[in-house]
Amino acid sequence: MSRARNTIGTWIGWTFFADLASGLSLTFGYMFSRPVTMQYPDKEKWLPYSRYRGHHFLKRDEEGEIKCVACELCARICPCYCIEVIPYEDEKGNRRPAKFEIDTARCLFCGLCEDACPADAIALGQQYEFSSFSSRDLVIGRDDLLAKPGKAATGGGVVSARLNTKKDVLVETNERQGYNWWRNIRRR
Amino acid sequence: MELIVALGLIVFKVALLIAILLLLPLPLTWVERKIAGHIQQRMGPMRVGWHGLLQPVADGIKLLTKEDHIPAEADRFLFKLAPILALAPPFVVFVAIPFGETVSVLNAEITLYVSNMNVALLFVFAVIGLEVYGVIFGGWAANSKYAVLGSLRTCAQMISYEIPMGFAVIGVVMLAQSMSLLEIVRAQADVWNIVYQPIGFFVFFVAGLAEAQRIPFDLAEAEGDLGAGFHTEYSGIRFAFFMISEYVIMLLVSVLAVILFFGGWNGVLIPLPPLLWFLLKVAFFVYLFMWFRFTFPRYRYDQLMAIGWKVLLPLSMANIIITGIIFS
Structure with a gap:
């Protein structure tokens, strides 16, 4: 009985286009909901999570000396052999890298160099905008690596920014939580 | 002088x-x-x-x-003719469309229509039917399988939709006792035709969707299954002609729906200038077209035919009979 009534109800619904109307009302609601689009290069820039593995950077110690001791463990562990280190002895008698080159075109950003480093000298940062027209530009030397931005203490978030790959500036953010991609998606 | x-x-x-x-x-x-x-x-x-x-x-x-590309095996004359054939009729139709009664500019009363034909409705349907030639020629001349398929679908679609569309407006003509669009709007001064002719409006609107070749009836261009349908091989300004034609027809169907069923420039409750009322109604219908486009999926070819012949045609016939019985 109830099933028959349901069938009749369905037919009545079809007659008055209930299904089409519900579809229309759904899209109408979506039309006035917030877009999920992140206007990446123009207005917003996503600062990745702190665990994100982006461009490498070399750290300095308290005296401003490079932390790296040129042990070449990173070059040894690197699965794609993209790190090249040549050591030298500086005036204080410390072992330091004379040449420290990372071929970011070959690098797969696994972070093993960071794990292997005994001096906590190399780490993978959060910079992700370093595409280039020439693969030669992607071979990064020691001084460039020292100048690369470190990790921001806070997690990811959307910050209003202008795309600025020249200055290598990452924007600090106050948003503690990472960018929740799904927060704007309506669910029923 | x-x-x-x-x-x-x-x-x-x-x-x-x-x-x-x-x-x-x-x-x-x-x-x-x-x-x-x-x-x-x-x-x-x-x-x-x-x-x-x-x-x-x-x-x-x-x-x-962009490069104006013509396929190697194409019929060059028809290929060049088709976009013009598709573009011209929608523009010609607007000669018969009134946008309002009169406005006074510099102490002179200027009518808001180019001509007040006494068979305007007939003229509109006759001329708008010509637009399909552009689509058919375009698809045929391009010598592409997708384009020909799109054209074939357009032929079948136009035959099954022009007829219910023509029948649907007969009720309106019976109410206004005139085929002049101006008279039809004047006849709706008190009550809009949508009150008397809901079935007629429904048939007209569905057939209008098919006429404008918009989703859910855009079988002629069906991006999903035919590339781009009849204008697959067109590029540059010729493609733009087809696009302009499509938008003008969408506008035309909106304008016709407003004139025939929604009282033209007659307003309700809020006193606005008649032309503004007219444009607001047209804008609503244009929005409705776009809203439909991004809500509904495309009908299958046989479903389209079935709706045209088995649903819309009997409905429009019944509408004529009911209108005749009630208002005679």
């Missing part, structure tokens, strides 16, 4: 109409893309100008500077 003034006025009105109709697709594409974006929770065009307002201009420049 009076003759010259009258002639000059007509020429001016026609020129203005052509200019408006040629330029209107530009903002309409922007509006359509914005609506599409927001319905899909995107933003639509954002980068050219404020909120992408100059996007249609950029598109126009792109279309004008």
Whole structure:
């Protein structure tokens, strides 16, 4: 009985286009909901999570000396052999890298160099905008690596920014939580 | 002297109409893309100008500077003729469309229509039927399987939709006792036709959707299964002609729906200028077209035929009979 009534109800619904109307009302609601689009290069820039593995950077110690001791463990562990280190002895008698080159075109950003480093000298940062027209530009030397931005203490978030790959500036953010991609998606 | 003034006025009105109709697709594409974006929770065009307002201009420049490509095995004459054939009839139709009664400019009453034909409705349906030739020739001349399939579908679609559409408006003609669009609107001064003719409006609107070849009845261009349908092989300005034609027809169906069923420039409750009322109603219908486009899937070919012949045609017949019995 109830099933028959349901069938009749369905037919009545079809007659008055209930299904089409519900579809229309759904899209109408979506039309006035917030877009999920992140206007990446123009207005917003996503600062990745702190665990994100982006461009490498070399750290300095308290005296401003490079932390790296040129042990070449990173070059040894690197699965794609993209790190090249040549050591030298500086005036204080410390072992330091004379040449420290990372071929970011070959690098797969696994972070093993960071794990292997005994001096906590190399780490993978959060910079992700370093595409280039020439693969030669992607071979990064020691001084460039020292100048690369470190990790921001806070997690990811959307910050209003202008795309600025020249200055290598990452924007600090106050948003503690990472960018929740799904927060704007309506669910029923 | 009076003759010259009258002639000059007509020429001016026609020129203005052509200019408006040629330029209107530009903002309409922007509006359509914005609506599409927001319905899909995107933003639509954002980068050219404020909120992408100059996007249609950029598109126009792109279309004008693109290579005008004609396929090697194409019928060159028909291929060049088709976009013009598709473009001209929708413009011609607007000669018979009234946009209001009169406005007074410089102490002179100027009518808001180019001509007040006594068979305007017949003229509209006769001329709009010609548009399909452009589509058919375009698909045939391109010598591409997708284009031919699109054209074939257009033929079948037009035959099954022109008839219910023509029958659907007979009820309106019976109510107004006239085929002049002006008289039809005047007859709706008190009560709009939608009250008396809900079935007629439904049939007219569905057939209008098919006439404008918009989703859910855009089988002729069906991006999903036919590439781009009849204009697969067109590029550059010829493609733009087809697009302009499509938008003008969409506009035309909206205007016809407003004139025939929604009281034209007769307002309700809020006293606004008649022309503004008319444009608001047309804008609502244009929005409805776009809203439908991004809500509904495309009907299958056989479903389209079934709706046309088995649902709309009997409905429109029944509408004529009921109207005849009640209002005789």
